Amino acid sequence: SQTIHQWPATLVQPVGSPLSLECTVEGTSNPNLYWYRQAAGRGLQLLFYSVGIGQISSEVPQNLSASRPQDRQFILSSKKLLLSDSGFYLCAWSPQGGSPLHFGNGTRLTVT
Amino acid sequence: SQQGEEDPQALSIQEGENATMNCSYKTSINNLQWYRQNSGRGLVHLILIRSNEREKHSGRLRVTLDTSKKSSSLLITASRAADTASYFCATNTGTASKLTFGTGTRLQVTL
Numbered sequence: 001s002q003t004i005h006q007w008p009a010t011l012v013q014p015v016g017s018p019l020s021l022e023c024t025v026e027g028t029s030n031p032n033l034y035w036y037r038q039a040a041g042r043g044l045q046l047l048f049y050s051v052g053i054g055q056i057s058s059e060v061p062q063n064l065s066a067s068r069p070q071d072r073q074f075i076l077s078s079k080k081l082l083l084s085d086s087g088f089y090l091c092a093w094s095p096q097g098g099s100p101l102h103f104g105n106g107t108r109l110t111v112t
Numbered sequence: 113s114q115q116g117e118e119d120p121q122a123l124s125i126q127e128g129e130n131a132t133m134n135c136s137y138k139t140s141i142n143n144l145q146w147y148r149q150n151s152g153r154g155l156v157h158l159i160l161i162r163s164n165e166r167e168k169h170s171g172r173l174r175v176t177l178d179t180s181k182k183s184s185s186l187l188i189t190a191s192r193a194a195d196t197a198s199y200f201c202a203t204n205t206g207t208a209s210k211l212t213f214g215t216g217t218r219l220q221v222t223l
Contacts, residue, residue, distance in 0.1 A: 006154075032209055043200065044155075044213040051209055059210075090154055097209035098142050101202075103154030 002027035006091045006104030013111055019064075019078040021107050023091030026072065031093040033074040034101065035066055038088040050074060051097070086111045116144075116201045116214025124220040131188040133217040135201030136181075142204045144177055145211065146186050149198045158186075158199075191221045 006023045013019060025031050032051050036044040046059045048066035056066050063082050067075045074091060088108050092101040119134045135144070143162045147155040161168045161177045161184065168175045174187040188195055202213045 034211075036213075043215040046210060046212065049209055057209075088152075092154075094211075098204040098211075100145060100157035100160055101147075101155070101211055102157070105154050106152070108152070 002093075002102065004091065004093055004102055004104045006107060008107060009105065010108045011110070013081050013109065015083055015111055016080050019076070019081050019085070019109070021076040021089055021091075021109075023074045023076075023104055024072055025093045028072070028093070028095065030071060031095060032097060032099075033068060034092040034094075035074065035076050036090045036092065038090060038106075040087075044090065048076070081111045083111050085109065116203055116212065118199070118201060118214045118217040120217060121215070122218045122220070124222065125191055127191060127193055127221055127223050129191055131191050131195070131219055131221070133186045133199050133219070135184045135186070135214055137184075137201075137203050137214075138182065139203075139205055141179070142206075144175075144184050145202045145204070146173075146175060146184075147200045147202060147213075149200065149216070151197075155200065188219075191219075193221050193223055195219060196221045 003026045034049045035047040038044050050056050050068045064078050090106045091104040094101050116135045116137045145160045146158045149155045159170050159175050161175050172189045177184045198216045198218045200213050200216045202211045
């Protein structure tokens with residue numbers, strides 16, 4: 001069966017520090033991969049999605065970047081965090097576009 | 113930007129009652145999906161309805177879709193305390209790989 005791993009679960013980082021969140025999927029190949037951000041009590045904002053290795057689509061111009069160095073690995077990064085980067089970050093995968101998404105358990109990021 | 117808007121934003125009912133949540137969207141869709149999120153956790157997919165379908169059932173869940181009104185509803189029958197969660201609709205549109213989420217309805221089911 002397929003599983004998705006996302007870590008860390010919580011993270012507290014100072015303003016101006018770098019960020020690296022990692023997400024890996026097991027039990028499937030060539031998945032679509034997604035990074036969403038959720039502000040407190042709000043809906044989900046799509047940040048990046050990828051339909052293949054090295055293929056990244058950015059939805060919102062911002063302080064973040066994403067990379068997909070391997071088929072089942074998706075990394076969210078920042079060189080210098082801002083206070084506004086605080087939020088709940090969710091990684092998800094789907095077997096193909098339009099299919100249901102399978103989410104990880106999320107990373108709660110607090111930038112201080 | 114948000115494609116879907118859920119209504120109401122919050123709903124409080126007693127166990128055994130039915131809960132109805134509505135979702136409105138703006139552009140033509142390929143399909144619409146409903147998800148559930150327990151506090152502080154990832155989302156879990158509940159049900160998918162295609163643009164050429166009008167109604168779908170899964171256990172205690174019933175979803176309707178009215179493409180002429182660009183709206184969908186999620187009905188949870190005979191609710192339980194364990195149904196307490198936030199519920200989101202999400203639309204898959206012309207760019208097939210994207211799924212755009214609404215703002216969610218927070219459901220509280222009390223004993």
